[in-house]
Amino acid sequence: MISVTVAAHGRSRRCVGAHLRAYGSGRLSICDLERETTQKKKNIRPQAHWKMFWEKLCHIIVVTLQLCLPGLFRLFYTSRSSKLDLSRYSTDLKSTCIPYSPIHEFPNDVLARIFRFLDCKTLLNCELTCKRWSNVIEEHLEALPKLSTDQIRILFDEAEVFIYPIDEKRCPVRYAMPSLQGLERRLRHLTTQSLFIRGLIPVESAPVLRSLLSLSLRPQQIYFIWSNFSPSSVPILEKLLRANRDTVVDIGLEECSPPHLFTDQLLDALLPGLTCVRLWNNGKSGNYGISDRSINKLASPEDVPPLNMEFEEQRDVNPLGFAVNVKENH
Template identity: 45%
Template sequence: MISVTVAAHGGRKRVVGGHLKAYDSGRLSIFDLNIQPEKLEVQQRRQLWSHLFDKLFALAFLLFQTCFPFLARFFEKPDNNNVEARMAARRKSAKIPPPAIHKLTSKLLLNVFSNLDGVDIAHCEAVCKRWRKVIEKHNDDMPKVLKDQIRILFDEGEIVIYPLDSRNTPTRYPMPNLQRLAILLRHLSTLSLFVRGLIPIEAIPVLKSLCQLSLRPQQIYFIWSKFSQESIALLEELIICNAETLTDIGFEECSPTAFLSDRLIFPIVHQIQSLRVWNDAKSGQHNITDVTLGHLTRNFARGHRLETLDLSSCRISSAALSKLIVAWSKKPKCDLSITVNFCPDVFRSEIVEWMATREDLHLHNGKLARNGCVLTLFC
């Protein structure tokens, strides 16, 4: 801001420097002080008319631009930024045809995916949202990466995946949240599924996740697991979902024991090769009865195999177990190991007497040999 004194003498700005002269409270240029008042008035009038002409010209040019915008372009200097912005907007508005690969139908994609391996399927899933939906919808039919065993260890908070080649070290993952459990395992299949340390509050979501997968295990084994009463139906569903491949099932120190019953085993009893139901007799008896032994006895007549029968705290009898041993002796296919503990209605002496009097079969040190196969009884 210029001082009042400078403005009173016609100065347009307050200047500083050695050519200034003190004048009251402001400073004026020495050259301005030497100008005569008449010339100074003429100079001020010229400046006023020049300023007024500039304003009128700017107003006229603005009206010209408004009324004739197409002619105003010839008087404007092109702005590179505006040109680039217009070109970018034009490119954005242009319709780019989708790539040819997006025209593939879901059915054709499914045929292509079915000829890939599990690793390639996982890579294809990350390509785009459409491919991922096709893979998720038909996940059960997709090729899987086969593993030897998957161990879900809730007590240690980790998942251990064992490769088929025993020379390779297993891969360990920290336990994911229950919602991501199925996502982690969805591209895998395994020969053995091992679950340890399951608790009732987690039983339902965990079993739901396992039912959604297509692991195709030959063996399912639960150890130190506690199921809730509501989760038993999901446990039955898990066995039914894997009935095509499942031949080995086991429950060790699992509760509640009352729900581990014949009904649980029934979907696979016609093909089962190994059955283990065991506890230390402190948790109560399992509801595995002579009905299951009867199915296993009839399996021998059909030529099926049974390799391991390990029952503890079950409601079976000496007579049913004796009939099973006799059926094996007639058509043995492989060695059979039978272990019976804490079963109140099973007595070794009754089994030996029943077999000797009715079938003339004799156990030697708990073993029975037939056609190169050996049955071993621990009772």
């Protein structure tokens, strides 16, 4: 799948790798960014030329005055003594040391217990204090408080990340897509109710899912749209769902390919807590490998009362396009 913004830049496929940077509404490589910088240098070069000319002219004027009027510059110099009065300086090295706070003497376990009583914003400031505190926070990240969000949207095709706060009156925050390491670093202090991912390509799918697996976002809903997975990334997706099976109750796959990779085993990782499955596919590249076995298991688990299922069929497209909503009988 080719991104619309990438096609607008005149390329047949999207560049992938650690050299990616966000630029406008799409992705450009470092080579493109350097090309833009080279074009701007042509406008800056005349200004730099006049600056160098002025510096050389001032240097020539100062040298000429020093040779012709040497007495003029003596007014600007003060006499210096060859001997320094060392008695004015303290020789006690202990008095010159900056005293450390007693908190730096605490062991790492005590620091981790202190960090548990801090709010998320204060914890972020503590993480920037020193390398030791940063390592302590990283080691005890699971037990530390996190900032709750309503939804996290990661749009790889547009190189943007949107974070929607819990408060509906506040506007979402938009970020340019950082590197994968930077994305993991920014999301590790957050939890979300909905994780929305769009525009994955096969080369990116495995590293991105592996990065999400290392986080503790605790989403209730996971939704993938217009994403193309590699065969090696599907087992990582199963691990991601299995790691969040205590919280995920809603999963969605819309126009994800190749569809035959998504089988019953994918839903088994979330049962019996799964209550909603959203699947949509126009059938051009095949049908999802999810059979009636998982749908029946979803509708009638053994340890809960019978449930009703509602199917929304897409009759204007090829199969398979349906959404399954499971609701309890009232």
